[in-house]
Amino acid sequence: MNMAFTIKEASERLGCSAPTIRYYEKEGLLPYIKRDKHGNRLFEQDHLDWIRLMKCFRATGMKMSLLKQMVNLALDGDSTIPQRKSILNQYKEDLFRRQSELAEALDAVNNKLSIYEDIEMGRASSESQLLNKMENQQHSASDREG
Amino acid sequence: MNMAFTIKEASERLGCSAPTIRYYEKEGLLPYIKRDKHGNRLFEQDHLDWIRLMKCFRATGMKMSLLKQMVNLALDGDSTIPQRKSILNQYKEDLFRRQSELAEALDAVNNKLSIYEDIEMGRASSESQLLNKMENQQHSASDREG
DNA sequence: ATAATCCTTAAACCGCGCTTTAAGGCAACC
DNA sequence: GGTTGCCTTAAAGCGCGGTTTAAGGATTAT
Known part of the structure; x- marks a missing residue:
């Protein structure tokens, strides 16, 4: 074989x-x-x-x-296993960091999406400044412009 | 202000x-x-x-x-919200894909790490071919070289 | 024999996302 | 009034991770 x-x-x-x-x-x-x-x-x-x-x-x-x-x-052989473990452990830390970045991004995306739905349903307006259209983070939090 | x-x-x-x-x-x-x-x-x-x-x-x-x-x-204004939603939804798919890639990588790292520990503890050997040293995926699965 | 299809190498090229460099303007401090 | 420190711009440079190109060799099918 x-x-x-x-x-x-x-x-x-x-x-x-x-x-x-x-x-x-x-x-x-x-x-x-x-x-x-x-x-x-x-x-x-x-x-x-x-x-x-x-x-x-x-x-x-x-x-x-x-x-x-x-x-x-x-x-270089088995004697380098501790170093290889150390590299992999660092990389593992990296993976965890990326996981939380992903989670954060997912939150942000979902937030944006629900803002868009609010706007579509007329439950919210896309505010004054043009940037706000993309940028309106609060999402029905503070509305002191009644 | x-x-x-x-x-x-x-x-x-x-x-x-x-x-x-x-x-x-x-x-x-x-x-x-x-x-x-x-x-x-x-x-x-x-x-x-x-x-x-x-x-x-x-x-x-x-x-x-x-x-x-x-x-x-x-x-271009609120009329583009459907397109923006679509972009964000695609990106969200992307995020999910990345999440599973991360999970897979984490598994692989943990597997490697436990192989290394086995070798260190004398519970396993680092096989013949040099590549196997990095490459010995099975980890106490099949050992038909008794 | 000729064409197609695989393989080889070295080297050039590319897209992305910045960073660095160079040249200069304004303002404030000593 | 010079030095420091912030700002500006355009343009060049860079690191990464490949991809593409060019030139050529061997095998197989027609």
Whole structure:
């Protein structure tokens, strides 16, 4: 067994472009890719799994430079596990920060949307200053211009 | 009343650089900024609130071009509210997508971390292939190499 | 044999979102 | 009246993360 994939197969399975994969390899994020006799890359399942993981981390804000640090540490063996844990724990903090940013944004969007509905239903007006139209944060809080 | 702020005050209150604020204005994200007799910008509370909201949206992946669309629609009056709602609803979808990406990444990080702890405690080994060191997804799932 | 389809590389290019630089104006303090 | 410190503008520069281009090699199908 030990099935190997061409770059095209890999890119199809992963949903990321072949140039991107090559770029990752060039940047050192993807060590130990073997080649066939013609110099064509051969990806194994392990590589696909690692790329998939990188994709997941990248999509949530991890920098390539951090991925590279982790690769380099991994290549240095198990003695670097504490450092890798520390990187991942920092990244985890980052994820939590992003979660609360998302929650905040969701609140703000919902607030805006309900303001718009109020305006549509005639329950509120879009105030004087033009910016207020986008900007009317209070939403039926203070109405001292009766 | 109707307190106005210099760009420096605005940038301090908002935690974003003065050049960024100028850039936003230039890009049309920030209409109706008044000037004093010397041509210096004067920001009112409304502007600060709107910038703060933009910051919140930007931090969670909204493109400047989308912000600009919303500004332009707002400048066209209440008749564009349906379009603005539609934009915000799409963005909301985006936020949900990001939320699940974050959740996925958190899972993956926690998985990695527990693999590392297993290795540290001698409960698992860091397998053969070098990539496996980073890459050993299964984590005490299948161990058919007895 | 020729065309299509895959692969390779190096290098150039791109969009985004700022940041930095350069050149200058006004105002207040010492 | 010079220095400091704020402001202005236009334009250039930058870091990131790829994408695109160009030039070429090998395999397969017709």
